[in-house]
Amino acid sequence: MTYFIDRRANAKHKSAVNRQRFLDRYRTHIKRSVEEAVNRRSITDMERGEKVSIPSRDISEPVFQHGPGGRRSIVAPGNKEFVEGDRLRRPGGGSGGDGAGEGGASNQGEGMDEFAFTLSREEFLDFVFDGLELPHLERKALVDLDEVRRVRAGVSKEGVPARINIVRSMREAQARRIAMRAPIRRALREATEALAEEERKDPVLRNPARISELKVEIERLKKRLETVPFIDTYDLRYNNLIDQPQPSSKAVMFCVMDVSGSMTQAHKDIAKRFFLLLYLFLERNYDKVELVFVRHHTAAKEVDEEEFFYSRETGGTIVSSALTLVDEIIEARYPPGQWNLYVAQASDGDNWDDDSITCRELLVERLMPRLQYFTYVEITPHAHQALWEEYERVEAEYDERFAMRQIVEAGDIYPVFRELFKRRIAST
């Protein structure tokens, strides 16, 4: 007796729970791999899975086993030239056999140094954000209202034939028909009853004039009933469209970073992480996100990502050079009416002393009025300098759209990021 069952439609991913348990258990290992990947990858290239390796010994499941040593005999196939009594050197020089035979082969996964597997994209991002969700921002709060989109908005009495709402029109027509016919029907019923009463009377007592009058009246009413139109122009209803202000779906993110001698690679990695977060966040909110990389020491320059993060520079720092360049780029390529503009700046806080005031003026007068949001992260364990103080004044002025925080180590990034954006939610 045999049954065939087609189970292909059944749920897959029966192992999903077990897989998740495994990932949870080796969270620290996986996080290390993910962190390396984050550092290695381009920040526009975060949304895919990642191969992760864990040393096998760390995830082995121990059982009692025989170790090397003692006396054992091994039977193996494929003898070519051996005869009884031959003596051979130990392969590999160590003790024990070469794993021939069952004794050594029983440990599953032995001989493989690394246990490798692939994280899915979601799992990867989960680890990037360490299981936390990106703050859910209301998009409205962050964008300009400068494009419109026509959206359905109920029904109206006016419109073009192409947008007739048939169901609503027919319903209106029926209501109107009922309303218009009711008094006619009532009159008709009364006339009919009067006629019947007249006709029930004795033929001598009948009033022939009244009867014919009633008959004419009935005839007239019946005609009126028929002339109530099935559908009329007042009945027509149209699907209404209105213009709704549409958030611009394009955003540009300026990454501004100090690359002067005082910024180490560690600083840059922290900055990169921060830019990455902002980028992922923007990408979820806009259809299109462009990145502009501006780096500066004493002079600012627009560069590509590779150069932005990895080329080395030395020298002093003039922050205003970068802000000026950003301003110029906005002027030239990103008219604020069409683009949502974001600036994320990272620096270690060093600046030419009297330049900080210039920066504040630039921000307050030129940039802030046009930007959606400006974030500044200062990566330093040290005390703040002039730039921070000047920026604090900007923040006071543009409380809603300017945010600044200090980051000391990589672990601070996420909390800082969330804090920067949390305030925005509260304010809307």
Place this chain on the structure above:
Amino acid sequence: MTRRKPIATGSDWNFDILHAFEEEIARLADEYRLDTYPNQIEVITTEQMMDAYASVGMPVGYHHWSFGKQFLAVEQAYRRGQMGLAYELVINSDPCIAYLMEENTLMMQVLVMAHACYGHNSFFKGNYLFRTWTDASSIVDYLVFARKYISECEERHGVAAVEQLLDACHALQNYGVDRYKRPSPVSAAEEARRQTEREAHLQAQVNTLWRTIPGRPRDDILPGMADEEDPLGLHEGGRYPPEPQENLLYFIEKNAPLLAPWQREVVRIVRKLAQYFYPQRQTQVMNEGWATFWHYTLMNRLYEEGLVDEGLMLEFLQSHTAVVNQPAFDSGYFSGINPYALGFAIFTDLRRICEAPTEEDRQWFPDSAGGDWRETLEFAMKNFKDESFIQQFLSPKVIRDLKLFMVVDDDQEEMLEVAAIHDERGYRRIRESLATQYALAVREPNIQVYAADIRGDRSLTLRHVQDSRRPLARSVYPVIRHLHQLWGFPVRLESLHGEEVVRRYHWPLPEEERRD
């Protein structure tokens, strides 16, 4: 024999074709008097096959990270193309569940049906180990119970606590089998009812055992030893347990002083499942050999009757040859003896011995030579496990064909010695040595519960009896740490060579060792 029209040609299949083939295979199997459970053949996708693989073939499993690890490993290997997936997966249950992957070609489906649904299936039903130790009709039921119980525990006590406990049990699961008692079959409902009763009863027993107020720890006196310094006779009760116990998990379940009732039940679940897999660990060569022998025989019959065409047969032969290929020891592909190759060779040769015995065969197999091959094979399948099967049926011809040789590796000698090769003098030694190689008792260290110090410090002492001076691998420490977690008090392990203790392991580590 009249040749009929092939049932189907090409590599595409559909359910009607599978049905038709299944009927033919069933008819032939019946001709050969193969006794099987009813078959439940499930067609599944690759993804589902990986799921099934990851849960060691259990159709329903409780959750544990190690299955996730298994899944990731299978997935990775499959994606990289290192592994042809699951040529067959069959579950020892009644009805016998076998999986067919939808990507398989028609040939593969027919082959898997012959191999799994008639080969393995009849083995599960016939072999004495499976008959004694597993209960095919209730296993799926029990798995359902286990999964439900463990997920309830996770809800009540937290995933971490359950996971830790399972880790510890898994480390010891090879030592969680009864070798001499047959477990009784129970259904899921029955099991759930009994489980509640058992909880209360078991705890009461444990309480009785540990009722004695622990005295001061006396390391100088071995438990059970009569001593002048023990005038009150606290240790006179003798050692507990009176006989060494080989089922560690059973001993833990019944005696561990600190386990909560639900923990005892989890130990029991792992133990029961280990018991279920116990026969499979001991019959790999036989089981695969038997199934391979039958798929080979049945496929050839299908071809002889004209039910499959030459194309399908060639594809089959190629696949079959790959399965029974045995790379030589010095080949890059060598990874131990291929159980399919060895088992297939022995069964095939056994048939030859019955049908066309030579003088040598008459000498070696006086009972089988010239006998009825079907009955001889049936007898071999039913009454042996790998160890005894090889001991009994490995013929000189198979030794010659596989060119088996035996090497002795002794750490007291500088060189390895070739002790026997495939010649007149070597056959018996090779046969014996290979049989031993498959004996569980030799493959796994012999470790038993020796004493639980019920009157003293409550420590647990295990004894490892060395086999040919082979020591324990370093994994012994993590394992006794797990054991300590279950037992709750110090755990000692003594390694014995003969009567002499040659090595002691402790957990927790004594102070002086910890400093190293």
